[in-house]
Amino acid sequence: MNQEKEEKHILSLMVDNRPGVLSRIVGLFSGRGFNIESLCVAETADADISRITLVTCGDMGVIEQIKKQLNKLINVIKVVDFMDMSFVQRDLALIKVRAKPEHRAEILRITDIFRGRVVDVGSEFYTLEVTGDLEKIDAILGLLKPMGIKEIARTGTIALPREKRK
Amino acid sequence: MTFINESWGVCTIKRTGIEIFLKVLEEEGVDTIFGYPGASVIDIYDALVKTDFKHILVRHEQGAVHAADGYARASGKVGVCLVTSGPGATNTVSGIAAAHADSIPLVVFTGQVPTGLIGNDAFQEVDIVGITRPCTKHNYLVTKIEDLAGSLREAFHIARSGRPGPVLVDLPKDMMSSKAELKPAKSVELKSYQPNYKPNVRQLGKVVALIKKAKRPLILAGGGVILSKGAGELRKFAEAIESPVTTTLMGLGAFPTNTSKWLGMIGMHGTYRANMASANCDLMIAVGVRFDDRVTGKIDAFAPKAKIVHIDIDPTSIRKNISVAIPVVGDCRETLNMLNELVAAQVEGVFNGSRGAWFDQIEEWKSTKKLDYHQKNVIKPQYVIEALHRLTKGEAVITTEVGQNQMWTAQYYHFDRPNCFITSGGLGCMGFGLPAAIGAQIACPDRVVVDIAGDGSIQMNIQELATAVQYGLPVKVVILNNQYLGMVRQWQELFYDKCYAGTCMEHAPDFLKLAEAYGALGLRATRPEQVEPVLREGLSAPRTVVMEFKVEREENVYPMVPAGAPITEMLLV
Structure with a gap:
């Protein structure tokens, strides 16, 4: 139409x-x-x-x-x-990234900047947890990609309206 | 709150699923059930046969649903079906989809394998709730006996309220022997389902303002007017605002045909004046329609000069296909009633003749290009329908199959009152007419009920002749036999270089003998002069009658608008 x-x-x-x-x-x-x-x-x-x-x-x-x-x-x-309306939105991503010895510090630094956490550490891979809006998650994925992302799981967006401020 | 039930005392007594089922049916005012038994519903049948409910044993489950549909359309009540699980359930799908497309209130009960077997691919198990989700208004699978009564009551409430539609309730076999307390009925309240009957008064004010300004108004009425029992209000409204009226296929009968305000049906096979009026009106008031593509033709060219008011109880119908100036969500009858009050107070009489030029124009369209055919040596199908109209004084309940027979009936039976034209409009489901006629005859035992059929579609549910004969129903079947699937052949003639692929039905049964084999009366007319005598004999016989008319093989339905063209681009005779 x-x-x-x-x-x-x-x-x-x-x-x-x-x-x-x-x-x-x-x-x-x-x-x-x-x-x-x-x-x-x-x-x-x-x-x-x-x-x-x-x-x-x-x-x-x-x-x-x-x-x-x-x-x-x-x-x-x-x-x-x-x-x-005005609202807050979040996505959560679990990212399994290849952690070569020369990249480990960089991965931790990026994770820190994005206020993410390392939730699992293996001999070759780190699993990171990152929350934020879609752009933020896309941004960290962009930074991690050169190091080799093995797997990603994302929740999709959840959202709630903002309360009115006095 | 203590629940006291007069007939049973304090309601802590537990009832079996069957008792609950039958009790709720009784509360809901059900008197007739169209059905077909099978293993999963054998317990229900065992109990049903000992009650006063009338059970009509059809010969195919699709027939059960169409019959319940015909019953619902003729009576205004909810039609009820009962079939078994698996194939019994899947056979109902076409019928349910037909009722869904035309917003007909049905409750369809399907048996299901016992709850413990669901998901095991048991014998005669299908996920009918999954299958019918997109073609029902709502559906239920009852897996807890405590939910049974509530689901049944909700099913009836949902089927008949708001924009009506079919609701399916799937009943696992073990539910019928399980026991639960039956609480007394109270009105169903669903927080997530509250149809809006009363329109917004501010919107109606805007409509009246447009009516005052309009020079060339047009009312387009649809099935919603009939479903809401608003034909009287529509007539009053058209008189008050001095507007011509056209209807969709589903709206036929909502407006009388013997007035100069009547334009005939709009759309692909609409009249010249109705289609021209839609293209030239400056205000279109659409009531209870959904702007189907068979009505609008090419959307961009539809009512290009008009401000459109769209009144419908279903918000999804509004702005789905057509942009409108003023949307009004409400029950058609209620809305027309309120509009009539506003109009009476504000504008009654102000038009006094000022729309003469508009009506003159319409009269000119009418006299230059009218519906027409020429009866010569071979029987014309239109002639049969006009003769039927004459002999039944336009008072019969008419059902149709789908295709040319349906369109000629729409054009030539001149429906003057609601609930008399019963046709599968939205789905266009061949095989609809005969079972629907059976349902309509049961709803209206004293009326003449005629199924107008083609030789193709009658064969899709012809087994229901046995049902009609078994119950002594004097249903009349008029077969317009052209030995083609005529409507598709017409498209092939006009748009596919006469390549009649798959549409020639030269081998057909001898319908006369077939009627007799079923125990019905069979009559045949092969020449024009036999048409009236055959109709007279068939109509006066107090039994099921099949009347076959050998009609002009390549007669077409005109006017015709090619699919996707503007509706003013009509092929005329």
Whole structure:
């Protein structure tokens, strides 16, 4: 409908914590040709409710349709688009990087700069834990790449709205 | 709070799953169940046969769902089906998808293997909840007996409220013998499902402001008007704002055809004046439609001069295909009612003739390019439908199959009242008409019910003739036999150099003998002068009748808008 520019949106969904609910949401995206860039799901403080944080992209018309379609699902209680508000977001990455003796100091220094931690040390590899927004994680990956990254596991984005300040 | 139930005393008494199932069905006002038994639902059948529920044994599960669908559309109630697990469940999928596309309230119960076997690839096990997730409004797999009553009540509530639709409930066999307390029914409250019936008054104010300014208004009504029982309100609204009215296929019957405000159906096979009016109106008030591609044609060229108001209870319908000036989320009937009040207070009578030029233009379109055909030596299908309209005084409940038979019916039966035209509009599901007619006949035992079919689609669920005969249903089947899959052949003729790939159905059964084999009356007309006598005889026979009409083989449905073209680019006769 709209030939507008595509934008990335972080959506937060409160959903019934029941079997099959995630499948309804993922099925909606695949069935209607919407994108999912990342998706994170876990229980909230209320065990009956889960929060799904979902990163998608599309023009305004597509995003509006995504939000409406999600709201239409019986098990979706609330849909919040963080585009409309101030929010904090985090990704967590576990990075297994080759730790040659001549690189070890450099790896530790980079990890320190990014306020990461070394969570596992082997004879050839260090496993680092880094949290931050997407750009920060991409930045550290860029720096570590020349040393040889063996494996990465990332959570995808989670986010919460900021509280109002007095 | 203590739960006291008049009939059972204090509700700590435990009930079996079957007792709960039957009790909830009774509470929900179910009287008829369309079904087919099997191993997983044998316990339900064993109990069902000892109750007052009417069970209609179909001959294929797809037929059960279409029959429940026809029943729902003719009666306005929720249609109910009961089938077994595995293949019984998978056979319902086309029917469910058809009901989903047309927003028809159904509750479909499928048997399932016992909970302990789920996931083991047991005999007749399928994940029907997974399979039907995208084609139901919602669905349930009941794995705890304590959830049974709640799920059943929610299923009915969801099916009939908001934008209606089919809901499937999967019932593992062991649930039926498990026991739980049954709490008394109270109205279902779902925090995540609250359909919005009442429209925003500010939005309605904007609509009225546009109505005042409009010189060439057009109302486009759809199935939502019929589903919300808003035909009376629509008529009043059109009178008050002095606007012509067109409808989608699903909206036929929402507006009477014998007034100058009636334009006929819009879209791919819409009338010339309806399509031209949509392209020239300056205000389009769309009520209960979803702007299907068969309605809009090329989106960019649709209603280019109009500000569009879109009224629908489902927010996802709005701005899905078409940009609109004023979205209104609400029940069609409720919204039209409120609009009528606003209009009566603010604008009634102010147009007094000022729309004469607009109606003159419409009249000119009407007289230059009207729906037409010429009955000569071979029976024209349109002639059969017009004769049927004449002989039934336009009062029959008509179901159709899908294709040319469906479009000619839409064009030539002149539907004047709601709930009389029962067709698979959104999914376009061949094989729909006969079972739907069975359901409609059960809902309306005193009405004439006719399935208008082609020789292709009637064969998709022809086994349901046995159902009609078994229950003594005087359903009439009109077969327009052109020995082709006519609509596809028409496309091939017009757009594929007459390469009739796969559409020639020269070998067909002898429908007359077939009718007799099923115990129905079979009649045939091969010449134009036989059409009326055959229809008269068939309509007056108090039994299931199949009437075959050998029609012009290569007759086309006109007007026709090629797929993807603007709807003003019509191929005319």
